[in-house]
Amino acid sequence: MGKGKGIAERQAELAAELVARMEREVKQGNPVDTALSQLLRRRRELGGRDRRFLSELVFSHFRWKGWTAPLALLGPEAAAAAAYLLDAAAPHPAARAMLELCRLPGDGLAPQGGRTLAERGQALVDLWRGRLPDNLAPALLEPRALCPAWLGDELWVPPGAEPGAHLAHCLEAFQLRPPTWLAVRPGFLDALAAQLGPRAPLTPHPRLTRAAALGGNPDLDPARRKLPGFFQVQDLASQAVCEVCAPRAGERWWDACAGAGGKALGLLERMRGHGQVLASDVRRGVLESARRRAEEAGLEGLELAALDASRDDPPRDERDGLGGYDGVLVDAPCSGLGTWARNPDARWRLARADVAARADLQVRILERVAAAVRPGGVLVYSVCTLTRAEGPEAVRRFLARVAGFSPEPCPHPLDGEPTDGTAWVWPWDGPANGMFMARLRRAGR
Numbered sequence: 001m002g003k004g005k006g007i008a009e010r011q012a013e014l015a016a017e018l019v020a021r022m023e024r025e026v027k028q029g030n031p032v033d034t035a036l037s038q039l040l041r042r043r044r045e046l047g048g049r050d051r052r053f054l055s056e057l058v059f060s061h062f063r064w065k066g067w068t069a070p071l072a073l074l075g076p077e078a079a080a081a082a083a084y085l086l087d088a089a090a091p092h093p094a095a096r097a098m099l100e101l102c103r104l105p106g107d108g109l110a111p112q113g114g115r116t117l118a119e120r121g122q123a124l125v126d127l128w129r130g131r132l133p134d135n136l137a138p139a140l141l142e143p144r145a146l147c148p149a150w151l152g153d154e155l156w157v158p159p160g161a162e163p164g165a166h167l168a169h170c171l172e173a174f175q176l177r178p179p180t181w182l183a184v185r186p187g188f189l190d191a192l193a194a195q196l197g198p199r200a201p202l203t204p205h206p207r208l209t210r211a212a213a214l215g216g217n218p219d220l221d222p223a224r225r226k227l228p229g230f231f232q233v234q235d236l237a238s239q240a241v242c243e244v245c246a247p248r249a250g251e252r253w254w255d256a257c258a259g260a261g262g263k264a265l266g267l268l269e270r271m272r273g274h275g276q277v278l279a280s281d282v283r284r285g286v287l288e289s290a291r292r293r294a295e296e297a298g299l300e301g302l303e304l305a306a307l308d309a310s311r312d313d314p315p316r317d318e319r320d321g322l323g324g325y326d327g328v329l330v331d332a333p334c335s336g337l338g339t340w341a342r343n344p345d346a347r348w349r350l351a352r353a354d355v356a357a358r359a360d361l362q363v364r365i366l367e368r369v370a371a372a373v374r375p376g377g378v379l380v381y382s383v384c385t386l387t388r389a390e391g392p393e394a395v396r397r398f399l400a401r402v403a404g405f406s407p408e409p410c411p412h413p414l415d416g417e418p419t420d421g422t423a424w425v426w427p428w429d430g431p432a433n434g435m436f437m438a439r440l441r442r443a444g445r
């Protein structure tokens with residue numbers, strides 16, 4: 001970062017500018033991760049540490065804005081710096097400069113990383129005591145203020161759980177960024193760990209042996225060059241979906257909402273090169289990255305198609321036409337509550353009405369693709385969200401409309417416990433993204 005003004009002051013200025021721009025993106029419904037990385041890429045003068053600080057600050061701003069908003073009365077820099085410090089493990093000179101710009105003491109809020117929600121709330125009140133009206137604190141420092149007010153009404157509450165306690169558990173989890181998870185090809189964990197070194201330790205999941213949580217915040221590009229295609233960044237919950245699919249060698253699958261192909265590659269990998277996956281998505285552009293990643297990983301058997309799964313049929317197979325897939329995965333577009341810890345801006349981009357609209361789309365997609373499952377085949381439905389409407393209720397609606405499918409009991413992918421054919425990954429499992437999954441078997445052979 002340039003000279004002239006103090007470095008911290010210039011970083012503070014840029015941080016405030018970025019937060020304001022990202023607020024505008026969120027108002028237009030655009031995800032911050034994409035907009036921010038495009039913007040930071042254009043600022044060539046920034047070093048790696050500057051970028052890390054700025055992106056941490058922006059994400060912290062959206063994570064804590066339900067609490068820090070009153071500080072914006074003293075200046076937007078105060079709110080953003082306080083949010084940064086609520087997450088941070090160490091002080092930062094630019095955060096100090098931002099507080100001072102708003103006439104707050106630069107050391108008025110110690111870094112709160114690792115503290116409880118109650119401790120962080122208290123530290124925030126201590127920062128603004130005497131500068132903002134005292135009566136702001138009790139209502140604003142409720143965990144519920146950290147997310148949209150309708151959240152509790154839409155959440156699925158597991159049988160036997162107390163709704164208030166379940167909501168509190170979710171709110172707490174949304175404030176903690178989960179680690180990055182890698183999906184590592186069997187047999188390559190040690191080679192990858194050696195390549196990443198001790199500052200980026202890998203912690204394998206006890207049951208999903210391909211999954212490893214990554215410590216530190218390393219640049220993965222050198223490891224990608226050294227071990228091309230042997231690992232991919234993939235959340236634990238997404239890997240759990242591939243486990244629930246449990247494809248067998250020689251099968252033919254259709255991943256009907258494939259996006260950039262993370263799960264499609266996971267399916268191919270599990271079939272050990274003896275299987276086929278049609279990966280389709282309504283966005284043609286994202287499929288190209290699925291092709292590139294499959295090539296990099298040396299995985300054969302991937303076919304791509306741009307399809308609207310709520311309307312279009314997959315290309316007819318010459319052998320058996322429609323109704324021929326051993327398995328169809330619908331990793332459906334959803335409200336994304338399960339990603340609110342990783343992408344905190346998502347909570348401010350979603351309207352309550354979106355939940356019902358996505359649920360309707362999910363049921364339409366399930367109804368449409370069901371015909372492509374061969375008799376005796378499997379339909380797996382997954383959504384990275386935690387709502388009732390998009391979870392068990394969407395499955396119930398599908399089963400009421402389409403005859404011949406029923407949930408197939410299977411072990412829970414993360415702990416092996418028996419399930420009724422539906423399973424949740426909660427954000428505190430792992431910790432990772434939250435996810436709902438259902439495995440449905442079509443009658444016949």
Ligand SMILES: C[S@@+](CC[C@H](N)C(=O)[O-])C[C@H]1O[C@@H](n2cnc3c(N)ncnc32)[C@H](O)[C@@H]1O
Binds near residue numbers: 259280286
């Ligand atoms: C949850 S994401 C899928 C992520 C992907 N399976 C992965 O593992 O990376 C949902 C995907 O559904 C796609 N989508 C939305 N509406 C669709 C539709 N009507 N038909 C097919 N795909 C759709 C979106 O473009 C998005 O890529």
